[in-house]
Amino acid sequence: MLRLEGVSYRYAGAPRESLREIDLDLADGEVVGVVGASESGKTTLALVAAGLAPRAIGGALDGHVLIDGEDVGDQPMHEMATRVGICFQNPHTQLSQVADTVFEEVAFGPLNLGIERLAVARRVAQALDALGIGSLAERDPRRLSGGQIQLVAVGGLLAMEPRHLVLDEPTAQLDPEGKRLVSDALLSLAARGTAMMICEHDTDLLARLCSSIVVLDAGRIVLAGPTTEVLADPKLEEFGVQPPAPVALQRAFEEAGLRVTLPA
Amino acid sequence: MTDISCSGVRYDYAGGVRALDGVDLEIAAGSRVAIVGQNGSGKTTLVRHFNGLLRATEGRVLVGNLDTSTTRIARLAALVGLAFQDPDRQIFSGSAEAEVAFGARNVGLRGAELEASVSEALASVGLDGERKTNPYDLGYSRRKLLSIASVLAMRTPIVVLDEPTTGQDARGVRTIQSIVERLADEGRTVIAISHDMRFVSASFSRIVVMRSGRTILDGTAADVLEEPRWPVLRSTNLEPTYAAVVGARLGLGATPTDSAVVDALVARSTGVG
Numbered sequence: 001m002l003r004l005e006g007v008s009y010r011y012a013g014a015p016r017e018s019l020r021e022i023d024l025d026l027a028d029g030e031v032v033g034v035v036g037a038s039e040s041g042k043t044t045l046a047l048v049a050a051g052l053a054p055r056a057i058g059g060a061l062d063g064h065v066l067i068d069g070e071d072v073g074d075q076p077m078h079e080m081a082t083r084v085g086i087c088f089q090n091p092h093t094q095l096s097q098v099a100d101t102v103f104e105e106v107a108f109g110p111l112n113l114g115i116e117r118l119a120v121a122r123r124v125a126q127a128l129d130a131l132g133i134g135s136l137a138e139r140d141p142r143r144l145s146g147g148q149i150q151l152v153a154v155g156g157l158l159a160m161e162p163r164h165l166v167l168d169e170p171t172a173q174l175d176p177e178g179k180r181l182v183s184d185a186l187l188s189l190a191a192r193g194t195a196m197m198i199c200e201h202d203t204d205l206l207a208r209l210c211s212s213i214v215v216l217d218a219g220r221i222v223l224a225g226p227t228t229e230v231l232a233d234p235k236l237e238e239f240g241v242q243p244p245a246p247v248a249l250q251r252a253f254e255e256a257g258l259r260v261t262l263p264a
Numbered sequence: 265m266t267d268i269s270c271s272g273v274r275y276d277y278a279g280g281v282r283a284l285d286g287v288d289l290e291i292a293a294g295s296r297v298a299i300v301g302q303n304g305s306g307k308t309t310l311v312r313h314f315n316g317l318l319r320a321t322e323g324r325v326l327v328g329n330l331d332t333s334t335t336r337i338a339r340l341a342a343l344v345g346l347a348f349q350d351p352d353r354q355i356f357s358g359s360a361e362a363e364v365a366f367g368a369r370n371v372g373l374r375g376a377e378l379e380a381s382v383s384e385a386l387a388s389v390g391l392d393g394e395r396k397t398n399p400y401d402l403g404y405s406r407r408k409l410l411s412i413a414s415v416l417a418m419r420t421p422i423v424v425l426d427e428p429t430t431g432q433d434a435r436g437v438r439t440i441q442s443i444v445e446r447l448a449d450e451g452r453t454v455i456a457i458s459h460d461m462r463f464v465s466a467s468f469s470r471i472v473v474m475r476s477g478r479t480i481l482d483g484t485a486a487d488v489l490e491e492p493r494w495p496v497l498r499s500t501n502l503e504p505t506y507a508a509v510v511g512a513r514l515g516l517g518a519t520p521t522d523s524a525v526v527d528a529l530v531a532r533s534t535g536v537g
Binding site for chain 1: 277279281301302303304308349350352353403404405406427430431432433434435436437459462500501502503505506507510514522523525526529530533
């Protein structure tokens with residue numbers, strides 16, 4: 001269970017706060033979606049939840065980040081990293097740059113957690129298999145396509161089996177099949193108890209993954225609730241968020257004065 | 265006019281991975297073409313041949329009457345602007361305006377013309393208020409828009425956008441759609457790589473579908489998203505748009521976009537068409 005209590009955060013040298021009074025609970029096994037316009041604070045929220053802000057990037061944090069009820073404000077980054085995984089927006093940033101094969105790349109995280117080699121090999125094989133990239137195992141991660149690198153980055157996180165996982169647009173560069181594989185893998189990780197927060201523009205993907213959604217605007221949570229309610233809220237577009245395809249089509253019908261019941 | 269013509273293009277990366285396996289493709293000057301297909305199907309590799317960043321292992325790529333395998337990149341850069349998928353591989357200047365001016369100056373724009381081109385490009389992506397901002401103080405989605413502005417400022421007759429809507433919010437997607445419209449109105453060729461079938465169906469008159477280094481479908485959004493083609497789309501990890509699925513269920517024929525579904529329903533209810 002990861003909890004943010006009254007969290008405000010300001011980047012070093014920034015004139016104002018990028019996050020303001022955020023209260024957010026990620027319960028074990030729960031997937032929470034975070035949406036909002038560009039620069040609304042999604043990435044900052046991901047960095048704060050994973051502990052990188054302020055530990056690694058400086059800035060000033062108010063409020064509390066709690067894991068299983070314990071305030072982790074004083075914990076150093078190397079300890080936070082064992083408790084919360086983060087998938088960066090730009091998957092190139094995620095690569096270790098020291099691995100020469102996809103297999104080694106995905107093994108890098110769990111090996112650094114001190115997990116025994118045979119177990120790591122098993123986890124890596126499982127992660128590659130779940131993401132449909134087993135055939136890339138011997139390839140150089142620096143020579144893959146954008147989408148393939150993204151799958152490798154997610155694979156590295158799955159292999160760490162984190163208790164809490166923060167993902168910043170983890171499927172932006174993936175084709176629909178890649179998105180489906182990542183969703184399935186995340187849902188199966190959640191089913192084993194991992195608490196997850198996923199920042200995304202793709203509301204169709206969130207509709208499939210999340211039990212609840214929060215909407216950020218200028219660093220504040222302006223809308224929160226069960227997924228279907230939030231994604232159908234007419235205010236969503238005002239906050240710069242494209243509604244899922246079924247909601248958008250239903251709205252196009254209403255604007256044209258058509259009454260249509262969409263097929264299931 | 266600057267057409268692009270690919271014949272029998274094959275490309276092998278060092279280490280033997282075959283990324284293109286015989287691509288034949290003609291892109292007429294002034295057209296709007298989306299290239300779609302599964303991750304690793306060769307989309308990015310293909311467009312990197314258009315401005316000479318990659319040279320075909322076999323086959324030929326012509327831009328106008330220039331063979332890209334023997335033409336200097338500097339010459340091709342004035343014809344084909346390419347915005348990378350990852351903006352961070354493209355951006356290196358200390359301010360947004362310097363970043364946007366770099367390419368434009370390199371293709372020969374100077375003085376008032378350069379200034380006008382930079383201002384116009386920054387305004388078209390909504391970054392005119394950030395001229396002095398360091399690109400790395402912008403979030404990812406705005407860095408992406410900045411990398412697109414840099415290409416627009418070069419005023420090339422052909423503009424290639426690699427995954428332009430990735431990471432964009434609803435407004436960013438609309439910005440990119442209006443850029444595509446404007447470029448097309450100016451008679452420039454726009455080529456975009458995307459997985460976003462909603463975006464490509466709404467903004468592109470032609471969709472080329474790739475799988476394993478080859479083109480496997482080529483036509484209008486209505487052609488490519490017609491129900492009989494769905495198995496082919498799925499064979500390259502794509503899905504028809506929701507509008508196309510709903511149109512097929514309601515017996516409306518090929519309706520790639522929301523507005524096409526609405527139009528078809530209105531036509532049916534009024535007995536027209």
